Structure formats: structure tokens, C-alpha cells
Amino acid sequence: MARVLITTLGRNWEIVPEILGWTNPDLVDFYRHHPHRQALDDLRAAYGIEPVERVWIITTDGPDIDTALHQLRVWRDAVRADAIRFRVVRVSGIEDLSSLAECRRMREAIHQVVFRGFMEAKPEGMLVLSLTGGRKTMSSDMQAAAFFGCRALIHIVGRDDKLVKFKQLDVQDFCRPLASYLADAVTPVVVGRHARSPLMDYPESLPRPLEMCVHKALQSEAMADASWIIYRLCVDQTPLLDTLEDWFKTASNLAANHASRIIQQETSANFLALYSLPPREIQRLKETKLGVALGHHRVRSELELLRRLPKAELHCHLGGALTVEEILDVARALEEKIKKYQAILQPWLDQWKSRLETEDVALWGHAMDWKALRRPLAGVPEPIPVAAFILLFQSCPHVLEEMIYGPYLKEENFVGIGFNAYERLGDLQGSALLQCEETLRATCRILGLKARDHHVLHLEVRCSPHNYTRGSLNPRCVVEIIADELAMHGPESTILLLIGSRHKKLDELRDSVALAEELIKENGRASHMLVGFDLAGDEKALEAVKVRETFLPLMERCLHATIHAGEIADASSIWQAVYHLNAERIGHGLTLQQNPDLLERFRDRRIAVEMCPSSNYQILGFRDAHVPGSASLSVYPLFDYLQKGLRVTVNTDNPGISRTDFSKEYHRAGRLTPNGLSLWDVLLLIRNGFKAAFTEAPRRHNLLRKAENMILQVLERGFDS
Structure with a gap:
């Protein structure tokens, strides 16, 4: 159970502090002078965003990325973000997404990392996905990877009239609140919250377990310390994408088959519409017990x-x-x-x-x-x-x-x-x-x-x-x-x-x-x-x-x-x-x-x-x-x-x-x-x-x-x- 942020990264290393400045204001209160500071705080509370403790960064190869990662590392050391574990995943052999094959390999990498983050965060943790960073196709792939579910999909929007001055900032400028004249140069927004796909509730229908489709170990390229590790991911095939696509093809029959199995196991049928609920919702109905708790507040809510x-x-x-x-x-x-x-x-x-x-x-x-x-x-x-x-x-x-x-x-x-x-x-x-x-x-x-x-x-x-x-x-x-x-x-x-x-x-x-x-x-x-x-x-x-x-x-x-x-x-x-x-x-x-x-x-x-x-x-x-x-x-x-x-x-x-x-x-x-x-029993009654x-x-x-x-x-x- 962890609080995880996953983002893609291109040449602009600043994306990471811009995000963490909102999710972790105690680290760097980046938006202190923002004219809509209260609204940003309310947004964070509305989506239940807690300080991130793990950051996964997905990026490509090339000297520009080397430079961006170096600057990010310098910023991390300057703000003393040792409590946050940074994991950088560089996809081997891709410097620029210039072909369909490269885009598919990057999509596979993004899905693999998001699945890792999903497994780290469940069941009571937090997974936040960022649509900011890298090529537009990478943002699109990140949104598709929300299939696994996330607390929030976030984006950073900027003002064109302040962009020139904003790009002139150096690493030290990102270690403190933005100056007043640039306070609203960038603004974090939440695109939405995603429940995990109902398909995740039918594991018995999977062509093969998703864990088998993910690289068991990432090859460590560089490790400065336990909180900053760069991994190399070689993507020759796309087993996770292939499995998910096969799964989607059979999705239409999953709910009906699952409902049929449940009904056959019961001595009396409940409201028929309940069987169309995702299995995790049905399980919650069967696990939520009424009449047991003794506390006044619990009894009143029941x-x-x-x-x-x-x-x-x-x-x-x-x-x-x-x-x-x-x-x-x-x-x-x-x-x-x-x-x-x-x-x-x-x-x-x-x-x-x-x-x-x-x-x-x-x-x-x-x-x-x-x-x-x-x-x-x-x-x-x-x-x-x-x-x-x-x-x-x-x-x-x-x-x-x-x-x-x-x-x-x-x-x-x-x-x-x-x-x-x-x-x-x-x-x-x-x-x-x-x-x-x-x-x-x-x-x-x-x-x-x-x-x-x-x-x-x-x-x-x-x-x-x-x-x-x-x-x-x-x-x-x-x-x-x-x-x-x-x-x-x-x-x-x-x-x-x-x-x-x-x-x-x-x-x-x-x-x-x-x-x-x-x-x-x-x-x-x-x-x-x-x-x-x-x-x-x-x-x-x-x-x-x-x-x-x-x-x-x-x-x-x-x-x-x-x-x-x-x-x-x-x-x-x-x-x-x-x-x-x-x-x-x-x-x-x-x-x-x-x-x-x-x-x-x-x-x-x-x-x-x-x-x-x-x-x-x-x-x-x-x-x-x-x-x-x-x-x-x-x-x-x-x-x-x-x-x-x-x-x-x-x-x-x-x-x-x-x-x-x-x-x-x-x-x-x-x-x-x-x-x-159980609430399921009550509904049957x-x-x-x-x-x-x-x-x-x-x-x-x-x-x-x-x-x-x-x-x-x-x-x-x-x-x-």
C-alpha cells in the first residue's frame, strides 16, 4: 500500500516539480502565491490527494533526456526529497517516437509501469497519473493505462503570455514558491478520476495472468542511492498489450457468465440488476455487515x-x-x-x-x-x-x-x-x-x-x-x-x-x-x-x-x-x-x-x-x-x-x-x-x-x-x- 505518482517525461524536467509542488506542498509550496491557491487546495482535498511517496518516471533514450534527468536530480537533492523514492524507467532503443512500432513499444512500457504502480498502491493506497510530459502519444497512452484505475489523472496547463519568462527559470527557482509575477504561469488541473475497469473483476477470464506479462525485473542502469534509481527497460514484444486486447474481445460475455455462476450458487435469487454489478461491488455487498457494530455513529449510519x-x-x-x-x-x-x-x-x-x-x-x-x-x-x-x-x-x-x-x-x-x-x-x-x-x-x-x-x-x-x-x-x-x-x-x-x-x-x-x-x-x-x-x-x-x-x-x-x-x-x-x-x-x-x-x-x-x-x-x-x-x-x-x-x-x-x-x-x-x-442478505429480504x-x-x-x-x-x- 503506497502513494504513487506516475508521469512521462520529455526534455522538460520541470514537469516533476510542477506536479509535486501541488501533491506535496510540504516539500515545496510551489503554488503559494497562485491567485487560485484555495481552489487548488480544495481540488486536492476533493480528490483525496495525499503527499506522494513514490514517483515513477517513464522516458526515452538520448542526450536530451540525460540532461533533463541530471537537472531533475539536482533539484531533488536541493529540496531534500529523500523521503520520495524516484524510479526512472528508460525505454531502450527509442529516442524519438517516429514510427508505429516505436509508439506501440512505448505504450507497452507505460502500461507495464502503470500496472506496477497499481499493484504497489492497492488496496488502500493512492495512484495518480500525470498526462504532462513527453510526446502527445505518451499522454494518450497514459490515459489508456488508466484502465487499471487511479485516484486522479492530472495535467499542468500554462499561460502562453508568461511562457517565455517561465522558461528562463533555473533549478533554484523551482525550490521555492513561484514569484508573484509568475504565480499563475502554470496551474495543475485534474482531468478526472478513474475506477479500474470492470474487466479487472473477472480475472478468471484472462487469457493469462497479467503478472506474467510484466517484466519480472528491471535492469538497473544507474543507482545513486536507494531513493534514486534509473532502470533500463527493453521492450521487444508487447505481451501486456496483447493480453489486454484479447481480453477486450471477450468482454461482452463476461458479466453474463459471472452473473450466471453467482445465481447458480445461491438458494434464492436477489434483485436481478444486482448481478450486473462489477464483482467487487457484489463482494462488498456480501461483506458489508449490518447489526454487528455497537458504536452509536455506526448504528446511526446503518x-x-x-x-x-x-x-x-x-x-x-x-x-x-x-x-x-x-x-x-x-x-x-x-x-x-x-x-x-x-x-x-x-x-x-x-x-x-x-x-x-x-x-x-x-x-x-x-x-x-x-x-x-x-x-x-x-x-x-x-x-x-x-x-x-x-x-x-x-x-x-x-x-x-x-x-x-x-x-x-x-x-x-x-x-x-x-x-x-x-x-x-x-x-x-x-x-x-x-x-x-x-x-x-x-x-x-x-x-x-x-x-x-x-x-x-x-x-x-x-x-x-x-x-x-x-x-x-x-x-x-x-x-x-x-x-x-x-x-x-x-x-x-x-x-x-x-x-x-x-x-x-x-x-x-x-x-x-x-x-x-x-x-x-x-x-x-x-x-x-x-x-x-x-x-x-x-x-x-x-x-x-x-x-x-x-x-x-x-x-x-x-x-x-x-x-x-x-x-x-x-x-x-x-x-x-x-x-x-x-x-x-x-x-x-x-x-x-x-x-x-x-x-x-x-x-x-x-x-x-x-x-x-x-x-x-x-x-x-x-x-x-x-x-x-x-x-x-x-x-x-x-x-x-x-x-x-x-x-x-x-x-x-x-x-x-x-x-x-x-x-x-x-x-x-x-x-x-x-x-x-450482509447488505446482500438485506436486499434479498x-x-x-x-x-x-x-x-x-x-x-x-x-x-x-x-x-x-x-x-x-x-x-x-x-x-x-
Whole structure:
């Protein structure tokens, strides 16, 4: 790893100090008085030019070159540039480039030296190529040699009106800043930066290794000391040029063949456009790990990268979508209605204020029965009492958060708390708050806008309309309000799934199925957005096999089906969901690994698994790289499923309850994966989300293409965390 400058040289030895005066201003601050000194400094910084420590000079034979090299040597000694290693390569038998054969031999020499410099500088060094010096053909050959890649191609431009006086300068004049009257006589410019050719990423396609085409040793002609060596290079043949030219002829098939090899090695295909990236970019995607680093800055940059990526969210419950701050925002939508009942509410609210002022909320808040707030006063309809209570915390939302979460505010405590304790954290939202049009609309607006902010292109929202009818609404009206608001504020592709609950009476499940049937028959916005049905709740309360007959009407109408299974029950729950209810997707599926045959069927039939890393971690407990106390817990199965070719997706479940969002879930998935998830894995998970979306094939195709283009734009801007 070195910082290398390569330049050609003719009769004008001054070219080297002119270049080094810009790259190494500490050696000679040659451009100190230049009228555009700051711009030159900014240019050097913009291209990341650091002081050069090795200089390769390519030149010809002849007495004029002898004179130029002598003067350059005198200058080098005068400025005491001993820290810079000068390597002069003189091409034998060429004094003047007067024939095609001589030009080709010089081109071979330039390519050989640039390849040497490339090998010296990689992987973290710096290679700068100069287009100034020697014949114009030599500059052209140097530009062609940028095939190997360089930090910058630089040139020195001069002013004709000051050229005569500039040529009168002697060696000593180049050992100090240019005099003011000549300060802008010459100016360094950067022609461009060159990434190495994509061909360099296909070494297996080379006719022969490039190292075999380069002269193994240069013959030393003169060696004053270790930092000044003149080599003689005899170029009788052009093996490097011949190899590169043969390589170019086969270039058109390299990318396709390479992509084919990668796809054949993988259990699941990623976005197709990714396979057209240069192999080094693909390798970077596979080596860039997310979720491992613990530093605050690194975590923040990883989350920002994840936020910029497109996503499909398949498993998000409306009833658990709000954070504490958002619960307050939704409660404010009822301020006018609260005023209407203020006289009745005030004594009750005063009691709460007194408790909040005199008691330790951390002690009693966590054990409180939040459901008791729903109808505490006769004559005040839901959800006004709940909203009025919530608004007591407008100036201190952190107190409300402490009351709800208690010890779970510390991440090391919010792990493996069980299903019931987890559900209780949502008792102040969902059916407690969404009992009127105002709060429904406010919640949907918040969720939709948040999805857009995290670049969710496809959003599937699950809701239980019958749970929101204790105010003045009926189930059908609830669905219409949700559909209307999400259509206005959610992603362009937003759909609804109705939920049927296992832990309630079977008649209530039948009512939910009947509502879905009723809406499907109509031609309104709600019917177009309603595309699927979900069976949720405690798997042990009602097995899937017992609700098949209830589900038949939905199957007859070909409504999409996703079933919560394998979250807290064994793999038989998953089997029943697939074979009795024809589930196309499974929510959670954590115990699928218990049944290898069923897992194989999932892979073959492309049944998707909707995994929700945060809620899975919080309810059941898994090993998290960022939580030392979780080290003894079991490993989250997501990566194992992904390696086995399952269509795994990442989702939020209840983003408000889990204190997560659409981007943090992918980061959590990395945290729960030993050694983290690679960015390549994350992009595969994202693609799986779009492939498993409950939407018609043309829209799914368009979403995939849009997501693919967004990903390429993100990668083009840079993805280093």
C-alpha cells in the first residue's frame, strides 16, 4: 500500500516539480502565491490527494533526456526529497517516437509501469497519473493505462503570455514558491478520476495472468542511492498489450457468465440488476455487515442506509402502530369533543392529576389496569375518557412512557416477556383509542406518512373492524374510514387485511368473515383495498383445523390468506394453517424448523414467512448482539431460513408497542443474526417482501422494478456504513 505518482517525461524536467509542488506542498509550496491557491487546495482535498511517496518516471533514450534527468536530480537533492523514492524507467532503443512500432513499444512500457504502480498502491493506497510530459502519444497512452484505475489523472496547463519568462527559470527557482509575477504561469488541473475497469473483476477470464506479462525485473542502469534509481527497460514484444486486447474481445460475455455462476450458487435469487454489478461491488455487498457494530455513529449510519432502501411491509397491525408521542397526537384529535364533556370529566381528571403529582408512577403505572379507563363515567362515550387521560401527559410524554413500559424501557429487560405482557403494552391504543372517526383517521395518517418516510413502497395494514365499534361506528364504516385515509396518506400501493381472532367466540370470527364477504361484493375503495384475511391471536385458543369451515367462503372467493402460526405454538400449528386453511404466508413461523419436511414444502411452494424480529425478540427472547444479557438465549431462525431458500420477509408487527420502525426491523434482524446480516442478505429480504406481496402480478412487477431502480441509486451514491 503506497502513494504513487506516475508521469512521462520529455526534455522538460520541470514537469516533476510542477506536479509535486501541488501533491506535496510540504516539500515545496510551489503554488503559494497562485491567485487560485484555495481552489487548488480544495481540488486536492476533493480528490483525496495525499503527499506522494513514490514517483515513477517513464522516458526515452538520448542526450536530451540525460540532461533533463541530471537537472531533475539536482533539484531533488536541493529540496531534500529523500523521503520520495524516484524510479526512472528508460525505454531502450527509442529516442524519438517516429514510427508505429516505436509508439506501440512505448505504450507497452507505460502500461507495464502503470500496472506496477497499481499493484504497489492497492488496496488502500493512492495512484495518480500525470498526462504532462513527453510526446502527445505518451499522454494518450497514459490515459489508456488508466484502465487499471487511479485516484486522479492530472495535467499542468500554462499561460502562453508568461511562457517565455517561465522558461528562463533555473533549478533554484523551482525550490521555492513561484514569484508573484509568475504565480499563475502554470496551474495543475485534474482531468478526472478513474475506477479500474470492470474487466479487472473477472480475472478468471484472462487469457493469462497479467503478472506474467510484466517484466519480472528491471535492469538497473544507474543507482545513486536507494531513493534514486534509473532502470533500463527493453521492450521487444508487447505481451501486456496483447493480453489486454484479447481480453477486450471477450468482454461482452463476461458479466453474463459471472452473473450466471453467482445465481447458480445461491438458494434464492436477489434483485436481478444486482448481478450486473462489477464483482467487487457484489463482494462488498456480501461483506458489508449490518447489526454487528455497537458504536452509536455506526448504528446511526446503518439505520440511515436502511431508511433509504425501498421496502414492502406485509405484517403491520393498525392497533399497535403508535408510539407514545403518536398516541398523544391522536388524542389531540379529540380536544373539541373533550371540551364538550369537560364538566363531567374534570373531577375524574383531577383525581388522576393528584395521583400523578403525589405518587411514584413507576410503581403503580406498570401494574395498572388500562382497560378500566375506557368507560369510567356514565354518559361519556368511548374513546373520550382515554383521550382525556392521555392528554394529561402533553407536557411530560416521558412520564406516560414510563408508566406504560416501566422496566421495559431498558432494552435488556424488554426480552422474553411473554405474549400477554407484550399485548398489555398496547392497551392505551388500538381498541382503547380507535373508537371514532377522528382517531382512526389520525392513526392511519401517522402510519401512512411514516411508511412513506421510510420508503415503504407497498404497505399491508391489518385491522379488526369489530374491535372499533364501541363508539358510534359500525364495522363497515370503520373499514371505509381506514381505506380512505390510507389511500390519501399511505404509499401508492397500500392494501388492507381483515383480522379474525382465535381467542374470541367462533361467532365473532364468522362475523369477521361475513364482513369480508360483504365488502368484496361491492365496488368501493374499501373493496379494492381489501385483498386478504388474517387469523391472529393465541394459537392454542383455537386450532386452524377447527375454523376451516368458517374460512371456506373466503377460499371460494380466492381471498389471500395469511395465518399467525408457529409464534408460541409448535410446528403442527403451521402445518394446519397451510394444509387446512391454504395459507399463502405464515405470520412468525418460528417453530417451522421443528418439521424439516414442512420446511422443505415451504421452500418448494414459495410460502412466505412473515418474521417480525423485534416483537419475536421481546415476546419469546432470542440472542441479540447489542444486548449482552441475551447471550445464553437461542439463535433467531431468520438467517437459517434464508440460507435454506425460504421466502423470508421482515416486518414490524406492532411498531409502536415494540418501539421500532420499518428500517429498525432490518437492523434488529442483523442484530439477531450471528455475525450480522450482509447488505446482500438485506436486499434479498427486501425482494422477498415484494415477491410475497398480496397484490396482482402487474403491480408486483412494477413494484419490483421501482424498488430495483431505487436500490441502484442508493448503491451509486455509496452504501458504506
